[in-house]
Amino acid sequence: MNAPQxxxxxxARLREDFPILQQSVNGQPLVYLDNxxxxxxPAVVLEALDHYYRYDNANVHRGVHALSDRxxxxxxxxxxxxxxxxxxxxxxxxxxxxxxxxxxNLVAQSWGRQNxxxxxxxxxxxxxxxxxxxxxxxxAEATGAEVVPIPxxxxxxxxxxxxxxxxxxxxxxxxxxxxxxxxxxVNPVAEICRRARDAGALTLVDxxxxxxxxxxxxxxxxxxxxAFSGHKVFGPTGIxxxxxxxxxxxxxxxxxxxxxxxxxVSFEGTTFNSLPFRFEAGTPHIAGAIGLAAALDYLxxxxxxxxxxxxxxxLAQMLELTADVPGLRRIGQPAECVGIFSFxxxxxxxxxxxxxxxxxxxxVRTGHHCTQPLMSRLGLPGxxxxxxxxxxxxxDIERLARGIHRARRLFA
Ligand code: PMP
Numbered sequence: 344m345n346a347p348q349x350x351x352x353x354x355a356r357l358r359e360d361f362p363i364l365q366q367s368v369n370g371q372p373l374v375y376l377d378n379x380x381x382x383x384x385p386a387v388v389l390e391a392l393d394h395y396y397r398y399d400n401a402n403v404h405r406g407v408h409a410l411s412d413r414x415x416x417x418x419x420x421x422x423x424x425x426x427x428x429x430x431x432x433x434x435x436x437x438x439x440x441x442x443x444x445x446x447x448n449l450v451a452q453s454w455g456r457q458n459x460x461x462x463x464x465x466x467x468x469x470x471x472x473x474x475x476x477x478x479x480x481x482x483a484e485a486t487g488a489e490v491v492p493i494p495x496x497x498x499x500x501x502x503x504x505x506x507x508x509x510x511x512x513x514x515x516x517x518x519x520x521x522x523x524x525x526x527x528x529v530n531p532v533a534e535i536c537r538r539a540r541d542a543g544a545l546t547l548v549d550x551x552x553x554x555x556x557x558x559x560x561x562x563x564x565x566x567x568x569x570a571f572s573g574h575k576v577f578g579p580t581g582i583x584x585x586x587x588x589x590x591x592x593x594x595x596x597x598x599x600x601x602x603x604x605x606x607x608v609s610f611e612g613t614t615f616n617s618l619p620f621r622f623e624a625g626t627p628h629i630a631g632a633i634g635l636a637a638a639l640d641y642l643x644x645x646x647x648x649x650x651x652x653x654x655x656x657x658l659a660q661m662l663e664l665t666a667d668v669p670g671l672r673r674i675g676q677p678a679e680c681v682g683i684f685s686f687x688x689x690x691x692x693x694x695x696x697x698x699x700x701x702x703x704x705x706x707v708r709t710g711h712h713c714t715q716p717l718m719s720r721l722g723l724p725g726x727x728x729x730x731x732x733x734x735x736x737x738x739d740i741e742r743l744a745r746g747i748h749r750a751r752r753l754f755a
Pocket of ligand 1: 474
């Protein structure tokens with residue numbers, strides 16, 4: 344496939360590529376600022392899904408008929424697209440999963456059960472999403488290992504000095520997110536991975552919130568595992584990726600058993616398939632993989648550096664237009680962040696504010712954002728989160744700011 348042409352960045356024009364954003368909600372044109380929970384899908388992704396089911400649908404691998412051949416070719420081409428997107432050395436290091444959560448559970452159950460012993464430590468940061476905490480707690484429970492949190496500052500940055508102090512011979516794995524879904528912090532993952540590697544630990548980066556905002560290069564990051572979800576990067580739900588270092592993946596036992604992941608099966612014993620299929624038991628989400636590849640191709644046609652600048656401007660605009668809202672407090676002020684504005688307003692419960700904004704056609708998220716440890720660290724039950732992405736416009740931010748002012752007045 345030819346590399347897509349990069350158009351000059353224009354958020355308003357990109358917005359037109361997303362059919363769902365063209366509708367009114369509660370009588371107002373939709374302002375969608377819940378992009379950290381899930382992103383909307385451009386028409387090219389919807390068309391790829393439709394085309395697959397309309398013309399190519401068949402199960403993949405081992406088929407002898409034309410549709411199976413087309414389906415397999417598109418499915419494996421999608422893996423190649425993800426491989427290029429991550430700058431992976433090889434496509435067989437890309438394993439399809441249902442999403443970030445399943446990718447992390449795969450590593451925890453396969454690598455973790457094989458490698459962790461009583462007294463070993465897994466470091467995760469206080470910034471983590473529950474899906475980068477609970478899988479480690481489950482495997483720690485089973486193996487006697489311990490999950491130890493890396494401190495974060497009040498601003499929402501990982502405390503690297505405290506991280507260094509925790510990095511001793513007991514640490515077998517360090518698992519951190521690339522970007523925090525609650526505060527927008529962009530973590531220095533290459534530096535974290537370098538320090539972990541020097542201390543003899545493996546690393547997993549939860550890239551769920553990074554993929555829609557910046558180019559990702561697993562070789563430059565130097566991690567052993569990188570996980571992300573298709574739906575956070577303009578692709579379908581139910582499809583995601585675990586990328587792994589080849590030598591590490593090769594040594595790992597299967598996660599789920601069934602079809603696709605075997606080489607031979609007998610009642611005397613079963614042998615397992617090679618990478619990546621050993622970790623892909625059962626019929627995969629073929630359409631999802633193809634839809635995700637269409638989303639990544641779409642992203643490939645966008646100037647991501649310009650998109651990142653655009654998001655920074657939207658964040659600055661949000662801060663400026665809400666600076667005079669009585670009692671409004673931004674939560675976290677990370678040194679480096681994406682366009683996520685997490686805030687509370689004294690005397691206004693986050694859920695009430697979210698509902699008042701919804702009445703005005705503005706979608707934000709409220710609550711703990713699946714980061715309860717972080718919320719308790721910050722002494723908050725939750726926040727309101729407005730999360731921008733490349734199709735949000737200054738108009739969206741003005742609507743949000745007006746909506747917040749109006750809601751605040753109702754609570755005065
Ligand atoms: N990690 C982070 C940082 C996330 O933001 C999310 C989704 N909110 C996840 C993991 C889990 O992703 P999924 O639900 O797609 O598995």
